[in-house]
Amino acid sequence: MGRGDKKTKKGKIFKGSFGKSRVARPLQAKKAAAKKASAQ
Numbered sequence: 001m002g003r004g005d006k007k008t009k010k011g012k013i014f015k016g017s018f019g020k021s022r023v024a025r026p027l028q029a030k031k032a033a034a035k036k037a038s039a040q
Helices: 010-017 027-040
Strands: none
Touching: none
């Protein structure tokens, strides 16, 4: 379980990919963006 492990967050950062352990855009960021968009 290190940088070579594609299933871990560290491995995904190293490889530059996204998935379950490293989500492309966290849920909280999406909610904040949606709230900001609806406010304007």
